Amino acid sequence: MIQIEVDNITIEAKEGETILNALQRNGINVPTLCHMEDLLPSGACRICVVEVEGMRGLVPSCSYPVSAGMKIKSRSPRVINARKTVTQLLLANHPDDCLYCNRSANCELQDLSVELGVRQRLYKGERTKSRLDVSSPSIVRDPDKCILCGRCIRACEEIQTVSAIDFIRRGSKAAVGTAFDTGLNVSSCINCGQCVVVCPTGALTERSNVEDVLAALSDPNKVVVVQHAPAISVTIAEEFGVKAGSDYDGKLVAALRRMGFDRVFDTSFSADLTIMEEGSELVDRIKNSGVLPMITSCSPGWIKFVETFFPELLPNVSSCKSPQQMLGALIKTFYAEHQGLDPDNIVSVSIMPCTAKKFEAKRAEFSYQNRQDVDYVLTTRELAQLMRMTGVNMDQLPPDSADNPFGERSSAGKIFGASGGVMEAALRSAHYLLTGDELSELKIPALRGSKDRKEVFLEVGGTKIGVAVVSGLGNARSLMEEIKAGRDDIHFIEVMACPNGCVGGGGQPIGVDREAVKERMKTLYTIDRDDSLRLSHKNEQVLRLYKEYLGEPLGEKSHALLHTHYRTREVLR
Amino acid sequence: MTTNVDAILAQYDGAQRDSLIPILQQVQAAEGYLSQDAIVRIGEKLNLPTSKIYGVATFYNQFRFQPQGKNHFMVCRGTACHVKGSGKLLEKLSQATGVEPGKTSRDGLFSIEVVACMGACALAPAISISDHFYPKVTPSKIDQLLVEMRSEPEKN
Structure with a gap:
């Protein structure tokens, strides 16, 4: 520990840490824009400058290390004036269309100008006039609103190792773009949306389907069916200021009904179904020396990643559709038949914490008899908007429960929302499938938490099984490299494209609030701890579905409706 | 290739x-x-x-992503040429050929590159076309050159 002086007060700092870190830990607020926790400093935006005695110029606190006896001024007129000027320069070529901006009232640039008291346009820079990039089904780019902080680039490169985007050109023509400045849809973008949640302005947003869903809801001839993913109920309330980790499952269902959805289903049901199929596929691969390790296929960002960067590992990826697509397929086949509905009159909507799900729903593989399994995907953020638009207030609604037959779920299906949850659910059921007995302890602590990689080795019915869990595609990439290099002690891998899994998904509330993500995760596991039904293979509705319609896991009907195939993607990597 | x-x-x-x-x-x-x-x-x-x-x-300005045109224009934007009106020249050339600096026309006839200084300051404003130098170029000279290039019969 060393001592530094800040605004005439002595504080403790750790040797080697940045000024910003020391200040923040001591309760001194410094605004940041380009700074990203856990990543190397970039020092690009200069909004975090402070005065350091003996230094000629102002110093960017995010990228300057403390030293013993350093004397810092964090709020001198010079500092505040510099920060204000930086903001004004950023605004110089910014389109003044806050009223119409998706991020109005949730924008870091707006916040800064409010905080620093910017009340007029002082500088007028030449406005760039770029076209919107609406080529991607998941993400819309509006380069005019970009302030070149580089956070999207770093999320894409350093966290996800996708590098679909980078700074291109120079000076006043500099922009964030893809290789050869193409649309996102033909780049190596895997649609995960991690760039969207870190974007401080409205330069990156999800491709909204709110209007499409509103139109469907108001069409009397349509039966609008909705499914909600496991991570939604533990997140949605945050959009309305409720503290992170509050589970609004029942209220969410009630709100969806109130908004006019004709049937409300729970994707956790098809998560249970996924476990039945995927668990059986794993057992089959182990027993019949199939391709191992088997890798999960729930995360559409991960699927596009493996198709783009590791096509040689496609035989390792489970052929199971994701829970969203399984339920989508069942709604327009089994359920339509069962209810005497014309599948062409069904509009199938899903609420997902994910932008890649929008892409997944549009994939040609996910249609049956020329109908897409899922028609529209709304992110958590869009759902909140829909609730506001329609004036539905979850807090005032009595909890309701989802419709059958796709409303019942085990808590094993529910924990799909956290990284490690699919694996835990799968092991519970695989153990049963392999041995006929239940695990003595259902909780597998080594699979929980936020670690980059979680590996567990256990014995199931005399067979030693190794499993690994990774989230964040950088972590997935390093594990895949090990597998390619010949590592063979792992039989089953769970991969989630987003750090911490769906609770940290690209469709979740803006901003990477690590504490909030942790709370969401904790709540999922609390739900699991307290649930009476904790095993996917004990879900009565799933078992009934097999008995009455599907036959058996991996059977003929299952293959037609619940399984898929993948393709190599030839894009500029 | x-x-x-x-x-x-x-x-x-x-x-x-x-x-x-x-x-x-x-x-x-x-x-x-x-x-x-x-x-x-x-x-x-x-x-x-x-x-x-x-x-x-x-x-960097030096890199291009399309093959050079049959007539590859290098326009000097160094200080002396700038003072002598190379900015106008570039604008004129770009407009008359429909080609942005760094790009190549669709018919492959013209491409334009901007360079910082060709070391021919005494001859400002200078351009080179496919490595052949032209001193003291005026907008009307550009017009004249373009007419010649366009009417040039298909050689080789």
Whole structure:
């Protein structure tokens, strides 16, 4: 520990840490824009400058290390004036269309100008006039609103190792773009949306389907069916200021009904179904020396990643559709038949914490008899908007429960929302499938938490099984490299494209609030701890579905409706 | 075409990302431009994403991404030429050919490159067309040259 002086007060700092870190830990607020926790400093935006005695110029606190006896001024007129000027320069070529901006009232640039008291346009820079990039089904780019902080680039490169985007050109023509400045849809973008949640302005947003869903809801001839993913109920309330980790499952269902959805289903049901199929596929691969390790296929960002960067590992990826697509397929086949509905009159909507799900729903593989399994995907953020638009207030609604037959779920299906949850659910059921007995302890602590990689080795019915869990595609990439290099002690891998899994998904509330993500995760596991039904293979509705319609896991009907195939993607990597 | 790139990359065994710019320069010298294919190969060699290579290459004026035109204009934008009106000249050329600096016309007849100084300050404003120098160029001279080039019968 060393001592530094800040605004005439002595504080403790750790040797080697940045000024910003020391200040923040001591309760001194410094605004940041380009700074990203856990990543190397970039020092690009200069909004975090402070005065350091003996230094000629102002110093960017995010990228300057403390030293013993350093004397810092964090709020001198010079500092505040510099920060204000930086903001004004950023605004110089910014389109003044806050009223119409998706991020109005949730924008870091707006916040800064409010905080620093910017009340007029002082500088007028030449406005760039770029076209919107609406080529991607998941993400819309509006380069005019970009302030070149580089956070999207770093999320894409350093966290996800996708590098679909980078700074291109120079000076006043500099922009964030893809290789050869193409649309996102033909780049190596895997649609995960991690760039969207870190974007401080409205330069990156999800491709909204709110209007499409509103139109469907108001069409009397349509039966609008909705499914909600496991991570939604533990997140949605945050959009309305409720503290992170509050589970609004029942209220969410009630709100969806109130908004006019004709049937409300729970994707956790098809998560249970996924476990039945995927668990059986794993057992089959182990027993019949199939391709191992088997890798999960729930995360559409991960699927596009493996198709783009590791096509040689496609035989390792489970052929199971994701829970969203399984339920989508069942709604327009089994359920339509069962209810005497014309599948062409069904509009199938899903609420997902994910932008890649929008892409997944549009994939040609996910249609049956020329109908897409899922028609529209709304992110958590869009759902909140829909609730506001329609004036539905979850807090005032009595909890309701989802419709059958796709409303019942085990808590094993529910924990799909956290990284490690699919694996835990799968092991519970695989153990049963392999041995006929239940695990003595259902909780597998080594699979929980936020670690980059979680590996567990256990014995199931005399067979030693190794499993690994990774989230964040950088972590997935390093594990895949090990597998390619010949590592063979792992039989089953769970991969989630987003750090911490769906609770940290690209469709979740803006901003990477690590504490909030942790709370969401904790709540999922609390739900699991307290649930009476904790095993996917004990879900009565799933078992009934097999008995009455599907036959058996991996059977003929299952293959037609619940399984898929993948393709190599030839894009500029 | 690709053998050029392969031959260049072969000289860079074990190279790291700091070799990127020399490689780009050599590839462009050999092929006249940086093709998509070349960028992909360079990326594979240096283990760099194509977006990053494109980002670096677009930072510098010297790199182009389309083959040079039959008539490759280099317009000097150095200080002396600037004072003598090279800005207007570039604008005129760009407008008359419909080609942006750094690009090539669709018919492959014209391409334009902007350079910082050709070392011919006494002859400002200077341009070169396919390595042939033209001193003290005026907008009307541009018109005249373009007429000649356009009416030139298909040679070789």
